[in-house]
Amino acid sequence: MTSEHRTEPSDRHSSGERRSANAPARPDPRRLEFVITGFGPFRNAAENPSMILANEIESYLQTQAHLDELHSSCAIRETLVLETSAAAVRDELRALQERLAAVDVDTDVCILHLGVNLRGKDFQVESCAYNDADFRIPDERGFQPKHQVIVECLPLGATLESSLNVDGLVENLNATAKGDKTDLPCPDAGKIVASTDPGRFVCNYTYCWSLNSFASDMASCRQCLFLHVPPFENCFQKRAAQSFSSNSQRALS
16 A cells, blocks of 8 residues: 555656656747837937937947847848838838848848937837828928828828837836936936827928738738837936937847
8 A cells, every 4th residue: 555655746746757758849939129210310300319310229239238138139220210201101111121121030120219208307208109191390301291091001090009008118118217217317307108100290291101001911910109209408318318219229128
């Protein structure tokens, strides 16, 4: 009786080992790559903060302690500075679409657009764009549409929403910023808020085009997000914007 009692758990253990050995291997996590875009100068912004961020984000990440953690799951695939014009945006994003068609099927890509809100004080995570080009001033090629569609197959004013959980992302970013005293050293750096108003200028034009062209193709695992930053009135805001951009990558990965 005693011998049988000792053998029974041993048999169960052996059976458990066999099931574990025969179980399929856990798949590796999917790779996440970012394409980060900013805008060049335009009439009211000779030095566009979004251009500075797009150009400097990779070197900024090199200085951060979380670099290894970040790059273990995601990486910046490329950065682009777009001319602030509708025609240039269409041309550049069509070319990007062709390049991304060659990306490995096991890799997810997030297109992270950065733009400046010259009248803003906060960092705005845009949850949607509108099929309405209504430029208050001409773009850099002199184009100034008034209530024209951006995506021909959709009605004027149609709302295109990001498939990402913007409210959850903002919550995570604020939690990260609250605990990161070195990157957000003063209250003047600005808050992080969810927004449903990307304007109707080239920023909205870009986001609308991207949401329709990239995020609508769910099979290719493309995501789009637009972040509006305030003007850099002091060094704290620039550091906050750099931190915000890098923390966005961590929150999305």
